[in-house]
Amino acid sequence: MNVSIYRGTVVYAAEKERLAAFSGANIVVEDGFVKNVLKQVPEEYAGLTVKDFGDALIIPAFSDLHIHASQYAQRGVGMDKLLFEWLRDYTFPQEAKFADCRYAEKVYDALVKDLIRHGTFHASIFTTIHTEASDILFRKLAERGLYAYTGKVNMDCNAPDYLCEKTAESLRDTERFLLEHQGYATVKPILTPRFAPTCSEKLIKGLGKLAKKYACGVQTHLVESIAEAAWTKELFPDYSCETAIYEQAGLLDYGPSVFAHVIFPAREDITILRKSRSVSVHCPDATANITAGIMPAAALLKAELPVAVGTDIGAGPNPAVYRQIARAVQLSKLKAFFEPEGNEPISFAEAFYMATKAGGSIFDRVGSLEPGYRFNALVLDGLADDFSEMTPEEQLERFCYAGDDRNIIARYLDGREISP
Ligand SMILES: [Zn+2]
Structure with missing residues (x-):
């Protein structure tokens, strides 16, 4: 089994009216699928290197x-x-x-x-x-x-x-x-x-x-x-x-x-x-x-x-x-x-x-980062100001209104990193 762990602020929309946001989260990916989003890296993965994106957002593609x-x-x-x-x-x-x-x-x-x-x-x-x-x-x-x-x-x-x-x-x-x-x-x-x-x-x-x-x-x-x-x-x-x-x-x-x-x-x-x-x-x-x-x-x-x-x-x-x-x-x-x-x-x-x-929803398990979904994800950076606090939800909103592809610092498709 191929396991990778990514650390960052995970944001996705599991349901229509609400965004789920987890700061300082570890997203465990097994064979290209999200296994879990956790605060601590579980003991069983202690030997693995965590790819740490710091405060960057990790969102579904x-x-x-x-x-x-x-x-x-x-x-x-x-x-x-x-x-x-x-x-x-x-x-x-x-x-x-x-x-x-x-x-x-x-x-x-x-x-x-x-x-x-x-x-x-x-x-x-x-x-x-x-x-x-x-x-x-x-x-x-x-x-x-x-x-x-x-x-x-x-x-x-x-x-x-x-x-x-x-x-x-x-x-x-x-x-x-x-x-x-x-x-x-x-x-x-x-x-x-x-x-x-x-x-x-x-x-x-x-x-x-x-x-x-x-x-x-x-x-x-x-x-x-x-x-x-x-x-x-x-x-x-x-x-x-x-x-x-x-x-x-x-x-x-x-x-x-x-x-x-x-x-x-x-x-x-x-x-x-x-x-x-x-x-x-x-x-x-x-x-x-x-x-x-x-x-x-x-x-x-x-x-x-x-x-x-x-x-x-x-x-x-x-x-x-x-x-x-x-x-x-x-x-x-x-x-x-x-x-x-x-x-x-x-x-x-x-x-x-x-x-x-x-x-x-017309494809197979894509569009979210809930457990069981494919790790088809983007990592977004450079959205917060250094002079004021912003929530992850606010940073994501700013990306949609004022960001662009320069804010996308990594792209994962079925757990593999890809680039244009
Ligand atoms: Zn048309």
Whole structure:
């Protein structure tokens, strides 16, 4: 058995409303899993060297449940556009470039490094319609041992000609992608219809059959903006709500279902999301940048839905999930201010929980540092001032608002130290 011990201030969110913090703690890691967090090193480990991080914080690595890998190349660009202009002028032309695998290599390499740099070790990621380029990302994630779901995008209507697939081809390529990516330890394929307006009913039903055949989950966008929700209703008039389109196709039965944005859910959406334990992903920067709106995060948490956090690169310009924790709190306050009915601010602890344990829940034992969880962890330093006392919780909050990757002095994945 391989045992390591790390000393520092351990902080994690075991439950929604509360952070657990242990100063001067020893975290015992056995074969990559947290065995215990203890004040004293137990007698049985007396001969082991303790890696002492002093007053630094040891926290769980982050989970980013909504990323467009191809859009990494356009992050922070075109941010003064509205959604449909931004798609037409930046995003779709950018996605078309992924027909070239050499280009995909470069972009996906840079993205994976940047995820590690910012402490995101668990992610759910869209690629583009291109199967070969999607394979490149899958392999890069697997090589680095990151925990991820990733899938090639499907769209067979209402998309520019150069990105619009034939329904049968889209299904055939998706099946090939699923078949070729079975059996990896940490990365798994996931079905990725872009969003309802760019997918025919035939395509969505076909994906439902693949979900059953390969026991896999789905990721997509859901009730993202008023315009998108209205358009979907027009295109799918026979469904009680947008989530029902995926439910009735059998897409919510076999793996995680991950829905980005969920800004304008109807009561029927909430019912299905709760029943299927689907995860709603809050991407505050992105939905502000494209003026989609602000997720009613407090209301979804109150309705007992699992809610995670995403950067939504590239509508969100920054791969740092910790910044989205801060933004989630900030925007929940704005929403409660402008729309007080039914909306409340969320707390920092809730937002941190969303970005770690809730997001981690679609993987295997990641997102916390409770005993039994994988030691997927970050060590943070340089957050306290020397002229005043700060609690560990305050230092963590400061990191999310004002820190950056320079504060991350060590990164552990399955108990191994890694670097970008
Ligand atoms: Zn998105």
